[in-house]
Amino acid sequence: MLPSSSVHLAITSPPYNLNIPYKNHHDNLPYDEYLKWAAEVWRETKRVLVSGGRLCINIGENKRQNISYPTFSAFIQECVNLGMLYRGTIIWNKNSAIKHTAWGSWKSCSNPHVVPRHEYIIVFSKDKWKLEGDPKKTDLTPEEFIKYTRTVWEFAPETHSKVGGHPTPFPEELPYRLIKFYSYKGNTVLDMFSGSGTVGVVAKKLGRNFILIDNSLEYCELAMNRIKNEISQTRLSNLGASVGANANTGSSEKIEIIKQEDLKIKDK
Numbered sequence: 169m170l171p172s173s174s175v176h177l178a179i180t181s182p183p184y185n186l187n188i189p190y191k192n193h194h195d196n197l198p199y200d201e202y203l204k205w206a207a208e209v210w211r212e213t214k215r216v217l218v219s220g221g222r223l224c225i226n227i228g229e230n231k232r233q234n235i236s237y238p239t240f241s242a243f244i245q246e247c248v249n250l251g252m253l254y255r256g257t258i259i260w261n262k263n264s265a266i267k268h269t270a271w272g273s274w275k276s277c278s279n280p281h282v283v284p285r286h287e288y289i290i291v292f293s294k295d296k297w298k299l300e301g302d303p304k305k306t307d308l309t310p311e312e313f314i315k316y317t318r319t320v321w322e323f324a325p326e327t328h329s330k331v332g333g334h335p336t337p338f339p340e341e342l343p344y345r346l347i348k349f350y351s352y353k354g355n356t357v358l359d360m361f362s363g364s365g366t367v368g369v370v371a372k373k374l375g376r377n378f379i380l381i382d383n384s385l386e387y388c389e390l391a392m393n394r395i396k397n398e399i400s401q402t403r404l405s406n407l408g409a410s411v412g413a414n415a416n417t418g419s420s421e422k423i424e425i426i427k428q429e430d431l432k433i434k435d436k
């Protein structure tokens with residue numbers, strides 16, 4: 169179990185309950201069960217955050233067979249109910265070539281459907297707005313600060329082939345912006361649904377410690393390999409926390425898996 173008040177920033181993208189074939193997760197729960205399952209994770213994340221620590225949840229529109237579930241708004245309400253301070257929502261404009269075949273009723277107002285080209289990043293603080301830290305350990309450039317304070321962020325989604333076949337990786341740009349905007353160098357960043365380990369790769373690049381959790385050993389190994397690759401590229405010496413089973417990284421850095429069971433987050 170992770171110690172209470174030990175994490176400065178949690179960044180995650182949970183399963184969206186869209187029937188994605190993950191290796192060890194049934195992504196097709198009845199909607200109310202899905203929300204309850206996710207709420208357990210937000211509750212536990214609040215416990216491990218330091219006072220002033222931040223939680224960023226990336227979630228898309230949950231749209232299936234023309235039924236939309238307001239998941240991002242349900243997550244906001246749940247986190248507020250837990251006593252988290254709502255910092256706001258960032259709209260990630262993916263501006264991508266998402267298939268455009270399901271308008272509902274072509275050129276008719278009888279039943280047209282909007283087609284999502286965006287996702288949300290909802291952001292919270294625990295207890296207080298301010299995160300204590302050494303101002304010298306902020307690494308935002310003025311340009312980045314101006315860009316990141318805007319509520320619409322534009323960058324392309326990740327392609328699966330780039331990250332070893334994981335079905336739903338997000339691009340490095342997403343945690344890059346959040347880590348720089350919401351944490352100091354040397355802080356600890358957590359991803360509770362780490363998949364291919366994108367948060368760890370970027371945290372490593374940016375000089376943050378990181379903790380990654382996934383319930384699929386295959387994805388943990390994928391994440392471990394990405395991070396080992398990052399380490400061998402940068403040749404940096406101190407790894408804070410990590411993924412993978414005590415693997416030999418070719419250096420003295422220790423890598424270990426944190427299994428999902430340790431956090432008592434249970435699949436239904």
Ligand SMILES: C[S@@+](CC[C@H](N)C(=O)[O-])C[C@H]1O[C@@H](n2cnc3c(N)ncnc32)[C@H](O)[C@@H]1O
Nearest residue numbers: 182183193337338361362363364366382383428
């Ligand atoms: C949307 S993906 C995250 C992708 C990640 N952001 C990346 O860039 O690769 C969600 C992840 O949650 C994992 N997962 C599902 N149920 C879980 C659970 N109970 N505990 C931990 N991880 C779980 C899945 O294996 C999947 O890798």
